[in-house]
Amino acid sequence: MxxxxxxxxxxxxxxxxxxxxxxxxxxxxxxxxxxxxxxxxxxxxxxxxxxxxxxxxxxxxxxxxxxxxxxxxxxxxxxxxxxxxxxxxxxxxxxxxxxxxxxxxxxxxxxxxxxxxxxxxxxxxxxxxxxxxxxxxxxxxxxxxxxxxxxxxxxxxxxxxxxxxxxxxxxxxxxxxxxxVRPFTYQDAARFWAVDHDPRLAVRLHAVVGGTPAYRTQFLDDDTPADLDDFGPWVCRTVLSPLTPLFREARYLLAEEAEIRDPALYHSVLAAVAEGNTTRGGIAGYIGRKSVDIAHPLTVLEDCHLLVREDDVFRTGRTLYRIAEPLVTFYEAVARPAWARLEAGEAEAVWQRSAERFAAQVVGPHFETICREYLLRAGPEVFGDRPVGEVGVGVVTDPARREQIQVDAVVLAPGSGGRRRRVVALGEVKWGTVIGARHIERLARARDVLVGRGFDAEDCLLLGFSAAGFDPGLRDGTGGGSAVRLIGLGELYGQRPTAARS
Incomplete structure (x- = not known):
């Protein structure tokens, strides 16, 4: 044997x-x-x-x-x-x-x-x-x-x-x-940090430290936020405090990669992505370089598992980038712009002035990643008997209305050879916004445009993810011919999603 x-x-x-x-x-x-x-x-x-x-x-x-x-x-x-x-x-x-x-x-x-x-x-x-x-x-x-x-x-x-x-x-x-050996999933990380009882806190915490186990045990000596009210003080006494090893960890993650010869350039690339510039052209424009000049840094950051490249599932050749390590996103968006003040011990003042930036550039995009991770592991309770293959993001161009519809979560069926690609679900993700009928209608419009382009999307699910809740009337609304499912924080952390009437 x-x-x-x-x-x-x-x-x-x-x-x-x-x-x-x-x-x-x-x-x-x-x-x-x-x-x-x-x-x-x-x-x-x-x-x-x-x-x-x-x-x-x-x-x-x-x-x-x-x-x-x-x-x-x-x-x-x-x-x-x-x-x-x-x-x-x-x-x-x-x-x-x-x-x-x-x-x-x-x-x-x-x-x-x-x-x-x-x-x-x-x-x-x-x-x-x-x-x-x-x-x-x-x-x-x-x-x-x-x-x-x-x-x-x-x-x-x-x-x-x-x-x-x-x-x-x-x-x-x-x-x-x-x-x-990868980071813990967002659900395992919540259990590891003992915050799985409060999904609102769990998402915020995961947006800062991700699923890296040593940050709790070795770096912070098991200092965890007691509740949601303690999250801000916890950030100030840990990740924004120059007295803790977590304060400089994001810098060390970059410095310890042998392939990185010019840390300033690589930090600028990461800062561009943290600011919401997710395409190669957008990143190049942010740092003042030509697109061809940043091809190598992007490749190195991918190889180092600091950047993740995601292809637009609806537009061939369009590539999007996101930062793979949450602590790096937090550093580039919140800590690095105020580094001198943080080193001077002004963590509380920096944190108070960073609330909007934290929500828009850290938690919001991270919540989208969590929702896509949820869909990768979801089963019949969400999709029924629909086959699930790829989960990604995409932009649907609507020529009739001359607009582009950003779809935060796209679920495709496994490849089917010469047959038209089947769209299993289209999802809208909102961190601080209540999802209402207009968001579902927007997904329905994207679905109709895709059908017109030859996709098999007539009966795809329309998914609404929100940390802020849902319009009460939405549960009695229609999805324009598709089943609608509303998924909140409770469902993301273990409860069952709610089926809206179509």
């Missing part, structure tokens, strides 16, 4: 069930050949916690690299290996070639899998560029010779980790596991 369930997840670890199952199963595979796994994810996601726990449970070898020269890291690696095999003296390897060769010999004896973890792998690659090639040689060598080493490489530099298995990289095609 080549697969097993592996050790149980350590007590006290919140969520991460799927990640732990994947790691434990990889470590327990018994096939007589060397295997490679790659684990990545932004910092503060808990990767090291999982890997240390796995190494302890499996009696495996764990090495956490540091920023050091090739010679120093080689000495550290030799000392760690010697300690693992209970050698009375540290190993002295002449080269990294010797060290990797020895590492793989750990899997040549016995009939049980042997786990080895190299954490912060990008630190090593920066000073030992040939390391992936050395690992590739050993992996290939032990495909035909008995070896049960299970090697996990882990790192937080997303661009570098993403390139390990891409293109013509030495390790391409060698990995039996490629795991990205």
């Amino acid at each position: 080549s697969r097993a369930s592996g050790p149980a997840k350590p007590a006290g670890t919140f969520d991460r069930d799927a990640e732990w199952r994947a790691l434990a199963a990889f470590a327990a595979r018994t096939a007589p050949r060397a295997m490679l796994g790659v684990v990545s994810g932004r910092r503060r996601m808990g990767k090291t916690h999982l890997l240390r726990a796995l190494a302890n449970a499996a009696s495996g070898f764990y090495f956490g690299a540091t920023e050091a020269t090739a010679a120093e890291t080689l000495r550290q690696f030799g000392a760690a290996l010697a300690e693992h095999v209970a050698s009375p003296v540290p190993f002295t390897f002449a080269t990294w070639d010797d060290a990797i060769t020895y590492l793989f010999t750990l899997g040549t004896s016995g009939d049980q899998p042997v786990l080895a973890v190299i954490d912060e792998f990008p630190y090593l690659v920066r000073v030992v560029p040939e390391l992936p090639s050395l690992i590739q040689r050993e992996i290939d060598k032990y495909q035909s010779q008995a070896n049960r080493l299970r090697l996990l490489l882990c790192g937080s530099a997303m661009a570098m980790m993403g390139g390990l298995l891409a293109g013509n990289a030495p390790l391409r095609g060698r990995a039996g596991l490629e795991l990205v």
Whole structure:
């Protein structure tokens, strides 16, 4: 048998069930050949916690690299290996070639899998560029010779980790596991921060810190807002306070990516997106560059998982960008413009003057992202028996009225070859506005225009998302031939949506 369930997840670890199952199963595979796994994810996601726990449970070898020269890291690696095999003296390897060769010999004896973890792998690659090639040689060598080493490489530099298995990289095609440890979903984050009882607070909190677990445990020592009234004071004493590590975290997220050579340019790109400039042309205009000049920064920010590119589902070739890390959006929209005042300890004054900006540039756009995430996971309670494929955004051009209709949430059926694309749902999202009949009528107009363009949208759902509520009369209104569903904060955090009469 080549697969097993592996050790149980350590007590006290919140969520991460799927990640732990994947790691434990990889470590327990018994096939007589060397295997490679790659684990990545932004910092503060808990990767090291999982890997240390796995190494302890499996009696495996764990090495956490540091920023050091090739010679120093080689000495550290030799000392760690010697300690693992209970050698009375540290190993002295002449080269990294010797060290990797020895590492793989750990899997040549016995009939049980042997786990080895190299954490912060990008630190090593920066000073030992040939390391992936050395690992590739050993992996290939032990495909035909008995070896049960299970090697996990882990790192937080997303661009570098993403390139390990891409293109013509030495390790391409060698990995039996490629795991990205992602932030908690908005619902899991609410439970983790113990604010799931108040969706109004949960959305605001998630718009600031997202789903990064370390921000609560390591950065803030479990300081969470007590209630909605405490949210503003909490922001002032944490993310806007120069006395907490969270204050400069957004800057560090950018600085620790090796591919970023000009931080000022990249911060300007992120600031442009935070201001609502979501197209390439809009971003270029905001920072005073030509569109062609920002192609590389946009690509790097995507590779670093700081920007997400979303294609307009109705307009081929139109690309929209949004910031992937909520803390970066908050920093660019609220903290960075008032940085000097914040460093001077004026958090309360800055926060009071940022209320409108926070609502318009931080919470509002983030609420749209949450609603689309909800639709990705929604089931028959929303869609009935309609098949769900892609969830995105789109702009519908209405030539008759000479206007463009922005659709905040679009759900499409899975691709159907030569048949016309089926639109499952069109959604309007409002953070601070009560949704009324005019919003549903606007969606109905978009639906009619799409039908005229050849889309299969006649019976698509019309969805209204609002944190401020709904016009009471809307529940008795019509959707112009389509079913209408109204989804509020309660539904987003676990309750069932309301079906309006069509």
